[in-house]
Amino acid sequence: MTIEATIPTATGEVPVSALGRTLMHEHIFVTSPEVQQNWPDYPEQWDEDAQIAEAVQRLTALKAEGFDTLVDLTVIGLGRYVPRVVRVAEQSDVNIVVATGAYVLSELPVYFHYRGPGTPAGGPDRLAEFFVRDITEGITGTGVRAALLKCVTDEAGLTKDVDRVLRSVAHAHRETGAPITTHTHSGLRRGLDQQKVFKEEGVDLTRVVIGHSGDTDDYGYLAGLADEGSYLGMDRFGLNTVPFEKRVEIVAEMCRRGYAERMVLSHDTSCFSDMSDPVRRRELNPQWRWTHIPQDVVPALLSRGVSQQDIDTMLVDNPRRIFTVQGGY
Structure with missing residues (x-):
């Protein structure tokens, strides 16, 4: 008898087969806890109950567009607080999958400077x-x-601490089998750095999603990542650092080249983020919302000859496949 794979969510385990249409790289809330705690009147004006209500409303709109699952990649460094996410999930019909790891552009928090391999105190990999x-x-x-x-791995590249985080993620992946997903600077081809470190640590690259790959039309770079086995996160739809038409064309061209089975789609947006000024953020990126892919991106892809089968592959089959392969090694 075959036991069906399940995946933990903010409200309990669900069968991987029940994930449905999935956004693989999103955030519910991105916050700065130390700023909020010390200057609670900061300009972004965090209101817990109001923000939770808005998140539920946005998830309801996403569900109405036929999406069933959202992966929240808010980790340490972005203000992760799972009890708050649970409050949202309990009021929503959308599965919320949460992550662990660390968002480190250059240096780890001071706590880790004196603990772990390569630090003055040494010790285990905390x-x-x-x-x-x-x-x-x-x-x-x-x-x-x-x-x-x-x-x-962003503009600063493989600093000592960034390298340390990647290797710690690789070790945790090897022990648990949980898939890896990343943030990269695609213009600087940082996905190659990530694959190099992961390979050194014995990671199966087919269990890795290289994020923000849709920020570049360097097709040789994208094909190289995919040919090594990794998935490409085409996950910033709505963010106008790359124009809408260009983002759509990058995915369409990769589909023409036969890479639909190595791509996932998403927005990398949030309900609330104090990473930048919220008002200006909305003004500059009016389509940066969770319903952008079903309402705008999918029709645009279809108009460029991408098949419905390829769209289903990117939104349903690939996420399911990523979470189906389980177990450490």
Whole structure:
């Protein structure tokens, strides 16, 4: 008898087969806890109940567009607080999958400077230990287990701490089998750096999503990542750092080249983020919302000859495949 694979969400385990249409790279809330705690009257004006209500409303709109699952990649460094996400999930019909890992552009928080391999005090890999605990036991006393690992390689490249995070993520992945998803600077081809480190740590690259790949039309770079086995996160639809038509064309061209089975689609947006001024953010990116893909992107892809089958592959089959392969190695 075959036992069906399941995946933890903010409201409990669900069968992987029930994920349905899935956004693989999103955020519910991106916050700065130290700023909020010390200057609660900061300009962004966080209101817990109001923001939770707005998140529920936006998830309701997403569900109405036929989407069933959202992957929240808010990890340490972006203000992750899972009890707040649970409050949203309990009022929504959308599965919310949460992550562990660290958003580190250059340097880790001071706490980690004096703990772990390569630090003055040495000792075990505290990062990997925390990541594994989030996956196997649960987060912040909620019992909600993380289903995947997140790490970052941006403009600064493989600094000492960025390299350390990638290797800790690789170790946690090897121990638990949780898939890896990343943030990259595609213009600087940082996905290659990530694949290099992961390969050195024995990671199966077919279990890795290289994020923000849709930020570039360097097709040789994209094909190279995919040919190594990794999925390409075409996950910033609505963000106008790359024009809408160009983002659509990049995905369409990769489909023409036969890479639909190696791509996932998303927006990388949030209900609330104090990473930048919220008003200006909306003005500059009016389509940066969770319903942009079903309402605008999918029709645009179809008009460029992308088949419905390829769209279903990117939105349904690939996420399901990413979470179906389980177990450490």
